[in-house]
Amino acid sequence: MRRLLFLLPIILFALLISFLGWRLILIARGDTPDLVPSVMINKPAPEFDLPSLLADKPGLSSKNLQGKVTVINFFASWCVPCRAEHPLLAALKNKGVVLAGIAYKNKRVEAVEWLSKMGDPYNRIALDAEGRTAIDFGVYGVPETYVVDKQGIIRFKQTGPLTPEIVADELLPLLKELNQ
């Protein structure tokens, strides 16, 4: 009996180590244990009405989301990863995707200047100067991209910049499915 007590530590450790090992195998298979899924997925997009950023393009409100599949992209001129993903957005527009941009906590002048320099791929473009709408969407930081379906329900969220792989493997197939 006393011997068994001395075996206890090694038994507990064996359990722990097999658990951690199994965990590592899962990670190697591509499971990310701490990726927090958005609580907003499969919930209606929040109510909002944002002014337009540019004089010649409409702004964005929750009413505009009804009836068509919209990709909403939060960006800012001060955000470097946004520069990295910007060409991908232009490519999405060329594929006929309805794209709405929301400039997050940006000065109007700077955002306009940035768009004129980088190219403006958005069908609608709005300014969320205080970041209130972003909070309602559950934005952690920029860039973030959401897909809202025809009923105005959020179906997808990308935290951080889009990558060619994510666009090809996740975003485009989802858009195709939602548009049917």
Add this chain to the structure above:
Amino acid sequence: MIPELGHFALILAFCVTLVQSVLPMIGASRRDRAIMDMARPAAIAQFLLIALAFGALIISYVMSDFSVLNVAENSHTSKPLLYKITGVWGNHEGSMLLWVFILAFYGMTVATFGRELPPLLRARTLSVQGMISCGFLAFILFTSNPFLRLNPAPLDGNGLNPILQDPGLAFHPPCLYLGYVGFSIVFSFAIAGLIEGRVDAAWARHVRPWALLAWSFLTLGIAMGSWWAYYTLGWGGWWYWDPVENASFMPWLAGTAFVHSLMVTEKRGSLKSWTVLLAIIAFSLSLLGTFLVRSGTLTSVHSFASDPARGVFILLLLTLAIGGSLIMYAVRAPSLINEDVFAPISREGALLINNLFLCTAAGTVLLGTLYPLIMDALDLGKISVGPPFFNIVFIPLMVPTIAVMAIGPMLQSKRGDLPVALGRLKLAFFAALAAALMTWLATGEATGPLWAAGGIGLATWLFAGTLLHLNERIFLFRIAFTDSLRRARNLPRPVYGMTLAHCGMAVLIIGITGSTAWKTEKIQTMHVNDTVDVAGYALTLKNVDDNVHGPNYIARRATFEATRRGKHVATMRPEKRLYDMPPLPTTDAAIHTNFLGDLYVVIGDDDGKGGYVTRLYYNPLVPWIFIGGVMMAAGGMLSLSGRR
């Protein structure tokens, strides 16, 4: 050339550790003094070689040699010199090199300062230490080599995360590593003792200096890390129950239990197998922490770039090191016979109770840290338990621990008399009651929660109890003052060390209670010349300069004037910085302290209409947390410096 030299030195060090882990062990089993004594030069050579490698990496950083991948990924020419040097350990590969550097440092101290150690114990200890080094050097050489070249070399590097560009990085990681890597030597002593089958009072006396050294550094390292988080993260918090913090806190809890249990082994020759187990656990938790942080199984604000391949390697190391030592424990520990028994109510009994509380606490922190993984594994959703869990389970465990901390030292060794001990603590009890009552009357429920009074009372109990214990040795006010003074002079230093460390704990509790219960926080948009009142201070936003240039950043600097009852107190200049490379923003809080509390000011974004978001805090008693931590570490050092 220099990186190759470093790389080569590291490979040589690896070869030396092979010799160091095998030969002395063979020598010890054959009782061959000549082979056993190979351990000492090997440990010194290993240390010098790793120091050479470490120096080579530092030189590569200082010279901004971007043909070295690690330098290109983590440094930048515009970085100030201090951060070029400290940036060496601000990344995974470099910090692993620091890890083995400190491991080899401890091996070297045993080889050079351990002249009084019995040759068998020294040879085996150094051999085990060599095995640990061997494993980690292999890890560095095969999966995390800091000396890999990059061709073509970029014109400039990627820069260091701005949060790390702080003097804190110069002290916090080395100090922390001196702490938890220091437990490696205690672990090696434990394994050597198990192999020899001799864990007794002499063994405990030999281990004691290293155990106290490691514990003091770990305490100081955690306190400094907490202080750093407090002033750089800009949220006014000092502890986040983040996996990396837990990784250093778990070995601390186990290590604290160990240094106390070691005392019983040293004085009474009992609790042997328990002491050895704690030595193994303390270092195992350090290793586990290293695994969790670097394998990608958990991520946190501190996280290094993680990689499952590395995870597999560390897991293998963990299995060998911890698994091997626990099997050794299961086989050998039952034959360790305690020389003496003690009654449940005795100083030793109290130490054992505290040991159990500390271990339960360490287990709880481990559970909380792994909880998200377990929940996910059981498919119960991806959740994180966070501070609410830790606060709920941790505080009930700590309250009895603190209560016993004052009683334990008052009890007699071997067989104590509880009523007598409590009688001696009468004064402490009334002091605690008075402090709690006064706190409650002074603040009331309107300004703070009721438990705050309990926290202050508990801290007073510990503080007064510890001082009363000291007085049992010097009889102040009971005998002539000069006699007391003479007795005080003749008291061994460990008594003062314990008094200082336990008082430090009391100060820490006051700090924790005060900062949690009575914190004031105001978040608003302010325009220039607006004034906001925080906890009796009036803070006026004097001006905002949007274009302050630092060495490698541009900052928005606000100037606040703090006044109290119309009198100038301080001018405070919080900054929001945008670094060039990598272009990340940081907040640089302005803190004004008077040691009773901190005024803590953070400047945020502008609203585009001339207003700025500002966060103003009054954090009462926060400095006490860090003072308490430093007192505890100093207590450990003081105890270390004297002989029993």
